Amino acid sequence: MSTPLTEAFAERMQSVGGRISYTTAEGLAETLGGLVERDRPVLFTPELRDLARQLRDVGHEAYVGTREGVAEQTEAAFEGVLERAGTGVSGSLLGISSTGSIAVGPGGGNGGLLIAFPPHSVIILQADSLRKNLAEALPEVERRFDELDGEAVFVSGPSRTADIEMMSVVGVHGPTGLDVIIVEGKEA
Amino acid sequence: MATTSKRNLREEIHRSLEDETLQRAITSAMATLFERRKGALESIDFEETRLEARRLKEEALERNPELLEQLVRKVEGYGGKVFLAKDGVAARTYIADLAVEKGVKTVVKSKSMVSEEVHLNAALEEEGIEVVETDLGERIIQLAHERPSHLIVPAVHKTKDQIIELFARTMGVENPPTEAEDLTRLVRDDLRPRFMKADMGVTGANFVVADTGTLVIVENEGNARLSTQLPPIHVAITGIEKIIPSLEQLGTFLELLPRSGTGQLLTAYVSLITGEPSTDVLDMGRANGGQVTEREFHLVLVDNGRSEAREDPELREALYCVRCGACLNACAPYNQVGGHVYGVDPYPGGIGCAWTWITKGPDSAKEINGLCTTCSRCTEVCPSMIDIPWLNTVIKQRNNERLGMKFRDRVFARADLLGDVSSPFAPVVNAVMKTPLAKVPMGRIGIDRTRKMPEYARETFEDWFQKRGQVTVREPRREAAMFVDCFINHNKPHVGEAAVQVLERVGVKLELAHNECCGRPAMSQGSLDKPRAWAKKNIERLYQLVQEDKDILFIEPSCLSSIRDDYRRLLENEGEETMRKLDQIEERSWDVTEYFLHLVKEERLDLHLRPLDETFVVHGHCHQKSMGIGSVPGEALRLIPEADVIDVNALCCGMVGSFGYKEEYSELSRAIGQRLFDKLNEHEGTVVASGISCQSQIGEGTERDPKHPMEILIKAFA
Numbered sequence: 001m002s003t004p005l006t007e008a009f010a011e012r013m014q015s016v017g018g019r020i021s022y023t024t025a026e027g028l029a030e031t032l033g034g035l036v037e038r039d040r041p042v043l044f045t046p047e048l049r050d051l052a053r054q055l056r057d058v059g060h061e062a063y064v065g066t067r068e069g070v071a072e073q074t075e076a077a078f079e080g081v082l083e084r085a086g087t088g089v090s091g092s093l094l095g096i097s098s099t100g101s102i103a104v105g106p107g108g109g110n111g112g113l114l115i116a117f118p119p120h121s122v123i124i125l126q127a128d129s130l131r132k133n134l135a136e137a138l139p140e141v142e143r144r145f146d147e148l149d150g151e152a153v154f155v156s157g158p159s160r161t162a163d164i165e166m167m168s169v170v171g172v173h174g175p176t177g178l179d180v181i182i183v184e185g186k187e188a
Numbered sequence: 189m190a191t192t193s194k195r196n197l198r199e200e201i202h203r204s205l206e207d208e209t210l211q212r213a214i215t216s217a218m219a220t221l222f223e224r225r226k227g228a229l230e231s232i233d234f235e236e237t238r239l240e241a242r243r244l245k246e247e248a249l250e251r252n253p254e255l256l257e258q259l260v261r262k263v264e265g266y267g268g269k270v271f272l273a274k275d276g277v278a279a280r281t282y283i284a285d286l287a288v289e290k291g292v293k294t295v296v297k298s299k300s301m302v303s304e305e306v307h308l309n310a311a312l313e314e315e316g317i318e319v320v321e322t323d324l325g326e327r328i329i330q331l332a333h334e335r336p337s338h339l340i341v342p343a344v345h346k347t348k349d350q351i352i353e354l355f356a357r358t359m360g361v362e363n364p365p366t367e368a369e370d371l372t373r374l375v376r377d378d379l380r381p382r383f384m385k386a387d388m389g390v391t392g393a394n395f396v397v398a399d400t401g402t403l404v405i406v407e408n409e410g411n412a413r414l415s416t417q418l419p420p421i422h423v424a425i426t427g428i429e430k431i432i433p434s435l436e437q438l439g440t441f442l443e444l445l446p447r448s449g450t451g452q453l454l455t456a457y458v459s460l461i462t463g464e465p466s467t468d469v470l471d472m473g474r475a476n477g478g479q480v481t482e483r484e485f486h487l488v489l490v491d492n493g494r495s496e497a498r499e500d501p502e503l504r505e506a507l508y509c510v511r512c513g514a515c516l517n518a519c520a521p522y523n524q525v526g527g528h529v530y531g532v533d534p535y536p537g538g539i540g541c542a543w544t545w546i547t548k549g550p551d552s553a554k555e556i557n558g559l560c561t562t563c564s565r566c567t568e569v570c571p572s573m574i575d576i577p578w579l580n581t582v583i584k585q586r587n588n589e590r591l592g593m594k595f596r597d598r599v600f601a602r603a604d605l606l607g608d609v610s611s612p613f614a615p616v617v618n619a620v621m622k623t624p625l626a627k628v629p630m631g632r633i634g635i636d637r638t639r640k641m642p643e644y645a646r647e648t649f650e651d652w653f654q655k656r657g658q659v660t661v662r663e664p665r666r667e668a669a670m671f672v673d674c675f676i677n678h679n680k681p682h683v684g685e686a687a688v689q690v691l692e693r694v695g696v697k698l699e700l701a702h703n704e705c706c707g708r709p710a711m712s713q714g715s716l717d718k719p720r721a722w723a724k725k726n727i728e729r730l731y732q733l734v735q736e737d738k739d740i741l742f743i744e745p746s747c748l749s750s751i752r753d754d755y756r757r758l759l760e761n762e763g764e765e766t767m768r769k770l771d772q773i774e775e776r777s778w779d780v781t782e783y784f785l786h787l788v789k790e791e792r793l794d795l796h797l798r799p800l801d802e803t804f805v806v807h808g809h810c811h812q813k814s815m816g817i818g819s820v821p822g823e824a825l826r827l828i829p830e831a832d833v834i835d836v837n838a839l840c841c842g843m844v845g846s847f848g849y850k851e852e853y854s855e856l857s858r859a860i861g862q863r864l865f866d867k868l869n870e871h872e873g874t875v876v877a878s879g880i881s882c883q884s885q886i887g888e889g890t891e892r893d894p895k896h897p898m899e900i901l902i903k904a905f906a
Contacts, residue, residue: 012453067468079470083384098231099453109466116413116457134439134454141460142435150266150402150462156454159410163325163341165213165348166220167368172324172376173383174410174456 005097005130006182012100016157017170018178025183028124029054032089035122035179036060040086043114044069045107047091048124065110088114088175089122093148094140098133099156102180103141106151115155121175123155127184195555197529198852204525205859209347214526217344221517224451225569231453237443242573244437245508249498255398255431256489262401266463268485272428275492276306276547282488283390283423284311290421291479292317292387296379298405298412299323300392301511302490303425304336304534305547308390320382322411324375331358335534337527339513340449345526379411384470387478389415393426394510395441396487399434401462403487406445408456416459417467420480425488428495429507435460441510444571449512493546501760502582506542508572515539515566515576520840520860521559530559538566542579554587558853561844562712564749564814578757584714593715596633600846601718603709607644607678614644636854642679642884649677649684653700664697665791668739668783671701671730673747674709675880680896683880687743687780687898693905694787694795701740703729706747711754712845723755724762730777731769740777743896745878746845748779749811779812781878781897782820788827797904799829803873804900806835807864809882810844821878821897828904834871838864841877843885858889865889876900 002010002022010020023031029051036042036055043065044052055062063070065088067078074081090111093103102123104115115121131137141152159174170176204210248255260270273279279302287295295312297303297319309319309330321330325342329335332354336342343351348368355364355371359378365371391412395404403424405412416422432438446452464483473480497503516522516537519530527536532552535543538560545553560580567575588597599606610617620626621641631637647655650672668691676684688698703726707719730740730751742748752774759766778786787793804825808818822835842860847853868875868890875894877883883894 016452016456077471078468079384079472082470096454101454101458106466110468112413112459112465113417113467116410116417134442138435138439138442145400145435145462149466150400150460151466152460153413154454154458155456156452156458157456159408159456161324161372161409162450163323163328163343164351164368164371166217166341166344167348169369169372172372172409172411173322173379173414 003127005132006127009095009097009100009130010182012098013157013180016100017160018100018157018180021179021181023181023183024185028181028183031181032122033058033060035087036120037086041081041084042087042089043082043085043118044089045091045111045114047108048089051089065114066108082113082117085118087120087122088118089124090115092123092125092129093144093152094129094131094137095125096134096137096154097130101154101156103137104153104155105148112151112153115153116159116174119171119175120177120179121158122179122181124181124183127182197555200529201525201853201856204529205855209350210345210526213345213347214523217341218517218523221341221451221513225448225514225517228447228451228453232443232447237440238571238573240440241444241571242508244432244440245572248432248437249429249504249507251433252428252431252498255433256428259396259398259401259431262399263463263487266401268401268463268487271486271488273306273488273490273492276490279306279425279488279490279492280308280311283308283425284315286423286486287312287317287388288315290387291477292421293477294318294320294382294386294473295388295390296320296322296383296386296415296419297326297390298392298407298415299326299342300390300425301336301339301534302392302427303390305492306425306490308425320379320386322379322383322415323409324372327375327379328354331355335528337531337536338516339511339536341513345528383414383418384472385476386419387473387476387480388421388423389419390423390425391415393424393430394445395438396426396431397435397438398431402435403459403461404438405459405461406442406455407459408450410457413457413459416461417465418470420469420473420482421484421486422464423486423488425490428489428491429498445510445512448514448569448571497546503542503546503579505574506539506546506579508574509539509543510572512571514569514571518565518569518839520563520565520842521561521856523839524856524859530556532556538576538580539574541583542576545583550583550587550590553583554591557583557587558850561840561847563810563840563844564753565810565839568814575753575757578754581711581714581716585716588714593713594634596635596850597713597715599633600849601710601713601715603674604705607674610644611646611648611678614646618643631851634851635849636851639849639854640884640888642675642880644678645681647681649681650700652681652685653688659692661692661695661697663695665695665787666739667697667737668741669699669701669733671703671706671740671742671747673742673744674705676743680880683896683899684743686896686902687741690784690898690901690905691741691780694784694793696787701730701733706750707758708746708750708754709845711750711758716758720758723758726751727755727759727766727769727773730773734772734776738776739783740773741780741783742777743780743898744880745779745809745811745815748777749815751777752815779815779817779820779878781824782817784901785820785824795827795905797828798906800900800904801830803832803834803871804876805868805871805873806833806876807838807841807868807882807886807894808835809877809879810840812878821876824897825876825900828901832873834873836864836867838867840864841879841882841885843881845881848881848885857885861885861889868892874900
């Protein structure tokens, strides 16, 4: 059930090395399970606590990616889990179709870290939160700025550099892989 | 701050031109950046967007003191600390003291030009603190103990092979990988533990939002993300000019900055950060001996000459720079020698010269000031529409005033006088100028003796025009006046004659404008008083012509560009009446070829041109390009049946008025020219160039005889 907005978004995101999956709210856990490495921890922003539990239920080492979240489940230090983590999973505020970007909020604390630190980043985007362009998206972020504690990151693809002879290399300090899961509503 | 050692720029230029590795590195990178930018701009209306950006920058700077106060209140309100650093020493001392006080052992830094400006790393290292640049390019130059040579690609001057060798030497890797991807991975793996254990992260900021106290950081690598999220203390250091009123303005800047800089629609990460991050503090720093357990946010706002520049009506616009580097990629001298030669630590290029004046003072700026050829290609691409050539002209003038003007430059400034004196004795002058006798004093005053000086014609264009008396143009379509420029008049009158004949064929009744020199030869030597006086006279004279319903036609694009672009700045203080006249003059002013083409199109003229079975290889004049009429010569020639017209795409011919004649720049001028010559020489046929100094340079470099489009067109009319 793709729309011109999701199609344009996907095309842009893919052109800079992001991968796109489509799913529904019901299929989310399964889709996610297919994307993450089995033998490394998966860290979630707190609003995705349920999703973390669903992954744990099928055998993944999955945590809410905060000091408390990790402490609730294991003796291991938060730092250690973070360093071992294969994937960081984060929700999002909205997507921008024309630039292929996603705005991510503070994610209950460590959101900003979870999209940048683990080698693999997954961001979940609700299809109906897609906006046409920056001009439509920015005022919305601005309106919600207080509730976001003034923290937002526009992510457009995995981290990259061209500092050696202008050759594009994906995955410098941030993730090498970025998966965007677009969650679509039921067919109308 | 005075410079400690005087640079030998001529030697530096020579060395960089001989350095094949450097040449290879810069050439390919610049071309890539230039093309990527062009592609990215297709999705927006660049002119409209940058007009808006310029307006926003002007407004923000106008309100700067008030916005600064608001920002301080806001940041302090949420518990951040703000330090206003009046200069570089204050800024680096504050941060170094803070690091010492907090027991910081390791600082990770993401890219910040301001931190380079204030020499922050040295100050921290003096305290025994490990400073780690984390941007890949910055890390490369940190390991090499160099300074950035480009605003956004700091290690652009290095090839991959040099980087491999550097990593082997400095990172203790015996057999470093050879692919860019693996080299990047090597740095990632080396820096990860340092990120983890760092107690302090230092970043810059591309924008700072006053009414929310928010930093905006635009980046691709994710190192700014990690530098702000992992260490307990985040210090942001930036210039006071980066403050914008609210998030509302951000959209316009974000449309332009990534597109202009890297040719991206948006960079991988654009972070909006307000205060200390909510991220959990890691224990790694403390394990390393750091004592920080709480999060802290410090904002260091650096003045360092910016307030003074803000009060300076001529230099003020340098403060609109968003550091995208597009101007460097478009700059012919930069493309040849790179930012280590064309730059003063840390700011490269023509914009860097202005920033050097602002942050380091006149003496430092003087050294690279002459490298700006005022071709205006930078202004064409600048997202803030900064008139970089004018900034450099003003700096040249101020340094002339402070230190006196070279005799040679005084001579070059008076193209009008030279012509007046030489024309009557043309054969003698031409003969003498070719003798060794003349070459000696030329060399002595700093003119490259191997250059051929332009020859003078005995009969000037003006004399020719007057002598032929009244010419009847039957049923004239338009009336126009020819702006007589010094070089056409004295050196190349036949080009003027061709132009007159072509225009009369299409029904233009012509007269002479009886103008003064446009002033460009003097302005490009940094002499502004005479041009100002001439400009005033020219405006009165040209305005009178406009009142008489006449158009004004220019053969030399540089003269037209003076009137369109420079008079406004030259006469800034003359008041609205002058500006109004200038508006009307501009509306009626045309490049001759542009005018011809316009008439043909508008009047749907059937020219019945004679077919010319020839190839024309066209070089576009820099000022034609900067005025948006770069395609005009080629288009005009394509009207000729059977003519094969090839537009050659090069940055600049490299002569640029007197630039190529100056001994310190002539080697550079020839190197710039060589790129054009090579392209021209790929094709047989007649070379076409609209500029007089372009013609001299191409003539010398290719041993071909370039023609003005009007000289070709008149052949097709015969």
